Amino acid sequence: MAQISKPSVHVDVRNVGGIDEASVTLSDGVSILTGRNATNRTSFLQALMAGLGSRQTSLKGDAEEGGVTLELGDETYTRTLTRRGDSVAFGGDPYLDDPELADLFAFLLEDNEARRAVARGDDLREIIMRPIDTDAIDAEIRECKRERDELESEIEQLDSLERDLPDLEADRREKAEELEAAQEKLESVREELDELDAGVEESRTRKEEMEEAFQRVRDARSELDDLEFDLETERSTLTELKSEREELQETVEAAEDPDENPDRLAGRIDELRRRKRSLDDDINELGSVIGFNEDLVDGSGIDVDIDEEAAGDDPTAALTTGDRTVCWTCGSEVETDQIESTLDRLRQLRSDKLDERNEIRAEIQELTDRQSSIREAQREIERAEERLDAVAEEIGSTESRIADLEERIESKRAEIEELEEEAESVDVDGYDEALELHREANGIELRIERLEDEIDEIDAEIDEREAAIDRREDLKAEREELADRLTELRTRVDRIEDDAVEEFNEHMETVLDILEYENLDRIWIERRETEVREGRRKVTRTRFDLHIVRSSPDGTAYEDTVDHLSESEREVTGLVFALAGYLVHNVHETVPFVLLDSLEAIDSDRIARVVDYFRTHADYFVAALLPEDAAALSDEYAYVEQID
Template identity: 25%
Template sequence: MKTVSIENIAGIRSGSATVKPGLNVVQASNFQGKSSFIASIRTVMGATGHYGDHLLTEGEDTGSVVLETNSDSYAVTVTREQGERPVRSGTPYLATDTDQVSARLFAFLGEDNPIRRAVRNGEDLTEYLQAPLELEDIDAQIRTLKEQRDAVDARIDTAETAAAELPAVQEKVTQLTTELESLRARRDELQQERVDDLQKGDPSDQLSSSKSRLQTVKNKIERIENRIERTTERKADKQSELDELTVPSEPVDSIDVEKREQRIAALRDQIHLIEDLYHANRNMLEDGDLDRITDVSRTVSGDDITCWLCGKESTKRELSGRLEAMQQTIEQLRADTNDLQEDITEYNQQQRLIEQRRSQHDRLEQERKQLGAEIQDLNGERRTYLSKRDALEDEIQALADQLDTTESQYTETLTDVKTEIRTKAARLDEARERLDTLDDRKSDLEGLREQQAGYETEIESLRTRKTETQYELKAAFDTAVSEIIDRFAPGFDHARFDIRTDPQGEIEGFELNIARDGRQTTVDALSEGEVELIGVAVALAGYRVYDVEDRTPIVLIDGISQLASAHLRKLIEYLEATTEILVTTAYPEAGDFEAHIISPDEWDVVSDRDPAPA
C-alpha cells in the first residue's frame, strides 16, 4: 500500500490518495484532477523533466509530492524561479536516469507519453526505443575499448617482433662470446711470449684503447646519422599531411544558436499550450457533456451550439472547423521548430568539422616542429662526435707514429688483438643488453594476447547486447501487436517494426509498418483508438525488453478516451497482468470496476477555484 500526498502539481492544489496493489481507478468527470493525479505519481517517481517540463500548478512557485510506502518515504519538490522553467529536487522513487527514462517511456502511458505521441504523429520511434541504450552510451564504451585494444595490438606487434628477432640476437651473443674467448687466449699467448715488452707504459695499450674508443665513436655517428635520416623522412611525411590537409573557413552564414534555441523553446511552449487548448475543446465537443456548460439545440440538420468561450451561436461543424484550423497552427509551429533545429544542427556540424580540421592541423604542425627540433639536436650531437672522431684519429696517428719507431711486428699484432678484444667486448655488452630487452618484451606477449582477447570479447559482447536488444524490441512488439489483435480485433491486419541498417550492417533505426486488408498503410488511415492501441503495443515492447517491471512497480494509463468502454476494460485487463500496481483514469459513465476506486472529491483542484469559461 502506498499513500500519495500532493501540493500544487498540475491541476491539483492539494490532495492525497492511497494506491493499492492491483487495479486502481481514478474515476471522476472532467477537470476533477484525474490526469493531474497521474502526473503527480510521475513526479514523485522521478519521471518528469524527461521529454517535457516538471508539472507545477500554473501561477504557483513551488509544489511537492510525497510517497509513503510500508517501508520507505520519497519526497520531490518542484520549484520555479521568476521567469524560469520549473526545477525538481528531492529524493524520487527512481534514482537513476535509466530507470526514470525507461519508466517515462514504457510504463507511464499518459496521453503525453512520448511513444504514444510519436505514433499518433507518425514520427520516428528510434530515439525513444533506444533511449536506455543511449544512456549507457554503448557506442562510446566500444570506442574506448577499441582504443585500448589498439594500444595492446601495438605492444603485441613489438613483442612479436622481439620474439622473431630473439634467436638471431642469441646466436650473435654466443658467437661474440666464442670470438672474445679466442681473442683473449691469443692475447695471453702473445703476452707470454713477450712478458718483458708488456711492462707498464707500453704504448700499445694506449693505442689499443684509442682505436677502440674511435670505433665506438664511429658506430655512434652512424647510428645518429641513421636517426637523422629517419626523422627527416618522418618530418617530410608530416609536412605532406599538412600540405594535403584543408582547413575549412568559418561558415559564411553565421547564426545565433542561443537565440534560435530560445525561439525553439518558445515555439514548443506555444505548441504545448495550443495542443492542451485543442485537446480540451475537442474532447468537450466530441465526448463531453455539452449540456452542462452551454446551450445545445438538437435539430434534424445538426446541433446548434452556443460557444462556451465567446457566447455566440454556432454549429458543431463550424466549431470542428475552428479546431482543425487550430491543429494546422500547431503543425505550422512544429514545422517552424524543425526548421530552426535543422539550422542549429547544420551550423554545429560545420563548426565541429572546422574544429576537427584545425585540431588535426595544429597536431601535425606541433609534431613537425618537434621532429625539426629533434633533427637539430641530433645534428648537434653528430657534430660533437665528429669532433671526438677527428681528435681520436689525430691521437691514434700520433701513437702509431711512435710505435712505428719503437715496436716490432709483435707489438702491432698485440695491439690489433687488444683493439679487437675491446671492440668485441663492447659489441657483446650491446648484444646482451639487446637480448635482455627482447626477452622482457617476449615475456609480455602471452599476457598482452590475453588482454587483447579480453577487449575483443567485451567489444563483441557490447555489440551483441545492443543488436540483441534491438531485435528483442522487434519481437516484443510483434508479440504485443498479436495479443492486441486477438483481444480487440482492430481494423488493421498487423503492425511490425522494419529494422533499418547503415552501410556497415549496424542497426540504426526502426520503421513502423502497418497493414490493412493486406496493404501497407499509415496511422493517418486508422481510427484514433487503433492508433492508441499501437502506441501501447510499442511501449509494452520496451517495457518487456528493458525489464521495466524490475525498475518500477507501477504502470500508469491515461487519456485513452478514444477507446470504447468495453475496449477500455479489455486494455485494463491486458495491462493489469503486467505489473504489481496499475493506475488508470475513467469517467463515471464507464460504470463500476472491480478495483480500488480513487475519488477526487476531497481534493482541492484548480477548477474548484477557477470555473471553466462559459
C-alpha cells in the same frame, strides 16, 4: 512470498490545469481516477507529472503561479509554475532532474509523443533511440580504437623482434666462434713469446721495461678502439637524426592549413546547441498547449463557472453546445472548428520543430566531427614542429660530440706513435721478433675484448627481446578485450533497437490475443536500413516501420497500413509501443510510475484487460477512466472518484 508494499503517494496541487486546489493520496499498485469529463482527472495527472519532473503541464489560465508537492515515503518533492509573459517558468525540486524518458514512456496521456507517433504513422525508431547518448558511445569507440591501434603497433614490433631472434642467435654463434679462434691464436702467440724469452739472455730490468712499454701501447690502442667505437655510434645517431629531420620537414611542409577555424566551429556548435535547447522548450510548451486544448475540446479541460440550472444534469452542457465551446482564455464562445483548426496548425508547428531539431542534431554531430578532425591535424603539426626543434638541438649536440671525438682520436693516434717509438727504443736481443709478437698479441687481445663486449650486448638484447615477447600474449589478450569492447559498443545501438523491436512485437502479440480483435491478426515492427541525408553527406540509418496483417471474412490474410486501423486499434498499438520503450529503457529504475489517460476509444472490457496487463510493469499505475469504463475493472484496485 508476499510482495512488499510501497509507500503511499500524497499529492497537493494548486493552480495546475483546471485545478484550483486539490489533495489526493494514492496507494501503490493500480489507482483509478474515475469520473465524468470536466472533473480534472487529466489535470491531476498533469500535476502528478509536474511533481515527478515533467514540463508538459499547464498553469491554470487565470493564475500567475501554481505548484505541486509530492510526498513519497519520507521524501518530499516540489514543482513550481510561474507565468512569464507568454510562457511558464518551472522551478522547485521535482522527483526527476531529466524527465525525457518518463515523458516518452511513462506519462502516457493523450498527447504522449510515443502514442501520437504510432497514430501518425511516424518512423518509430527516433522515439525509441532518442534517450540514448550516441555521442558518448562514439567517443568511447574512438578511444577504444586508439588504444587498440597502439596495442597492434606494439604487438607488431614484438613480432618483428621475434623474427629477428634467429639472426641474433646466428650472429652470437659466429661471434663465439671468432672469440674461440682468437683465444686459441692468443695462446699460440704467448707460447712463442715464452719460448723467445727463454732463449734471450737479458737482464730482468730490461725485460720488465720492454713489457711495460708494450702494455702502455696496448692500453693506448684499447682507448683508441673505444673512441673509434663511440665515434661510429655518434655518426650513426647523426644519420638517423638527419633522416628524421627530413621526414618531419616533409610532414610540416605537406600539412595544409585547415579551411575552417575550430574556434569558429565551436561558436557555431554552441549556437546550434542553444537553438536546440530553445526548440526543446518550444516543443515541450507546444505539447502542453496542444494537450490542454485537446482536453478542452473533449470536455475534460479547465473548470469554468457554469450555469447549473441551464446545464441540468449534464455538467459539460454549458461548455459545449453543438459545435461551439467556451474559450479558456477569454470566456467567450467560439466555434469548435476554430479550435480544431488552431490545434492542427499547432500540431504541424510542433512537427516542423521536431524535424528542425533532428536536422540540428545531425549538423551538430557533423560539425563536432569536423572540429575534432581539424584540431587533431593541428596537434599533429604542432607535435612535428616541436620534435623538429628538438631534433635540431640533438643534431647540434651530436655534431659537437663527433668533432670532440675526432680530435681525441687524432691525439690518441699521435700518443700511440710516441709509445711505439718508445717501445722500439728498448734494446733487447731478439727485440724485433718479440716486438712483432707483442704487437700481434696486443691486436688479438683487443679483438677478444671487443668480441666479448659484442657477445654480452647480443645476450642482453636476446634476453630483452625474449622478455618482451613473453608479454606479447598479455598484449594480445588485452587487444582481444578491446576488440570485444569495440564490437559491444558498435552493436549496442543495434542491440537496443533489436530489443525494442522484439519487446514491442512480443507485447503486441500478447495484447492482441488478450483483446481479441476479430480481423486484426498481427501488428509488428520491422527494423530496416535506409539511406538518408544529414547535412551535406549521406549516411545509413535504421528506421522502424509498423506492419499490420488483417484477415478477410474468407480467412485470407493481407497487409494493411496504420491509416486503416480503427481508433481503438491505433490507441492500443500506441500504448503497447510506449510500454515497449518503458521496458527496453528500464524506465522503472528511473521513475516507478505509469500514468494513463484518454482510453475512451477503447471499449470497457478491453480497457480492463489493458490495465490488468500494464499494471505489472510499475509500482504505481494511475489511470483516468470514465465511470462506465471503470466499472469493468477489478474491485481490488484503488478508486479516486473526486479530485479535491
